[in-house]
Amino acid sequence: MSNLQTTLTGFSRYRGGEGHYSFILHRLTGLGTLLFLTIHILDTATVYFFPSLYEHAIDIYRSTPFMIGEIFLVFAVIYHGVNGARIALFDLYFTKRWMAKSQRPSAIWTLIIAVVLWLPAAFLMLRSLLVHNFNL
């Protein structure tokens, strides 16, 4: 556990700048998505194993806290994808183009692209939340 503590406090002490933050964000968005994915596989599987329970599972997803969580989940999936593409492309195809210096702007651009892709999705989902749960 002291290991974990060192790492958690180290996250705030280590001043790695943009690359460090993109590393943390990549992990958090990945772990968050995995948590949801595990629940999502099991609840969808009820359509075969316990069909009468599916409606109940969907009702939970329709609640306001879950719909807000869903908006953040979509950000997590988008950011993890954009940043993952950056990592994969540099690691697999543009290995010689990788430069420490260009990683800083590259990390910032990744965040900007992710937010720009997320905003229209967030708008539509927020609208759906307001229409269905608040009768607006």
Added chain:
Amino acid sequence: MERTIEKTNLNINYDAVAWKWMRYSGLLLIPLAWGHVLIQDVLVGVHQIDIDYVAMRWATLGWRVYDFLLLAFAFAHGVNGLRQVLHDYVQKEKSMRTISRLLLVLWFLVAAIGALAIVGGVRMP
């Protein structure tokens, strides 16, 4: 000067394969996962989704194959990612071996449940 770059022979162990596989599966997951999220979460929305909707979607074989690929790649990518994260925190090799085995069992159970549901299809209540 070209000669200064030499090819080195590294031992290709499991983690070297996993490292590469994470990148290839990640690239494949961008269209698969984004497409799924865009359709179901953003365009259709959770209020339009019910068991009839799932039955309608799975009536098309193409969507079942799509969901099966998504399940296979996304969940394995995620569980292996969790294994990589835990590797940074667990220093004892023996503990890490145990954790890896537990994750393999978890992966197999959940993936099998999901796969059975996709193959079995919707049973109307």
